[in-house]
Amino acid sequence: MIKLWMAPGGLHVEPGEARDARDLARIHAQSFYRGWPVEEFARFLDDKASPVYIACDARRRIAGFALIRTVLDESELLSIAVDPKWRGKGIGRALLDAAFVDLMHSPARRMFLEVDEQNLAAIRLYRKLGFATISSRKGYYPRPDGSAATALVMARDLG
Numbered sequence: 001m002i003k004l005w006m007a008p009g010g011l012h013v014e015p016g017e018a019r020d021a022r023d024l025a026r027i028h029a030q031s032f033y034r035g036w037p038v039e040e041f042a043r044f045l046d047d048k049a050s051p052v053y054i055a056c057d058a059r060r061r062i063a064g065f066a067l068i069r070t071v072l073d074e075s076e077l078l079s080i081a082v083d084p085k086w087r088g089k090g091i092g093r094a095l096l097d098a099a100f101v102d103l104m105h106s107p108a109r110r111m112f113l114e115v116d117e118q119n120l121a122a123i124r125l126y127r128k129l130g131f132a133t134i135s136s137r138k139g140y141y142p143r144p145d146g147s148a149a150t151a152l153v154m155a156r157d158l159g
């Protein structure tokens with residue numbers, strides 16, 4: 001089955017492949033204080049339990065990705081990031097909408113995520129897509145200045 005979902009800006013969303021590891025690590029490093037190595041992304045891309053969705057153009061130039069891990073009936077959004085040049089154009093929303101549709105074919109019934117309570121752009125995106133805060137974790141995210149930020153735990157039903 002070919003999996004392909006439309007996205008704004010002439011892009012589309014499709015499953016990530018092994019060859020994408022380097023691009024995903026680059027976008028991740030542009031987006032987070034602590035980047036993950038290329039090998040980490042290669043492992044996720046090689047594992048059916050961690051589906052990756054990429055937003056890209058017809059030449060497979062990648063603008064963003066969402067990485068999910070599914071265990072039995074629960075999915076976790078491990079990471080989502082959009083290249084700074086592409087933010088605010090609906091790409092993050094398109095990535096998650098594609099994941100929700102695709103996961104309807106899996107046993108996953110609920111999706112969880114953690115987000116820095118100060119990351120207002122991400123929290124807004126998640127709320128718009130139906131996530132609600134179910135708890136919080138103090139001291140979860142290390143900051144460059146040695147302090148640590150609180151994470152909100154959010155959840156949404158799937159399908």
Ligand SMILES: CC(C)(COP(=O)(O)OP(=O)(O)OC[C@H]1O[C@@H](n2cnc3c(N)ncnc32)[C@H](O)[C@@H]1OP(=O)(O)O)[C@@H](O)C(=O)NCCC(=O)NCCS
Nearest residue numbers: 031080081082087088089090091092093115121122124125
């Ligand atoms: C969070 C992130 C993935 C959003 O991706 P995006 O493609 O820019 O988001 P979209 O354009 O799809 O926006 C969808 C909704 O999110 C909210 N949103 C996105 N960016 C926002 C911003 N800068 N300020 C406020 N709300 C914002 C809005 O509600 C928006 O809906 P609207 O356009 O109808 O108002 C992107 O900002 C990013 O990569 N950030 C760095 C990495 C990160 O923080 N990831 C989440 C970690 S938990």
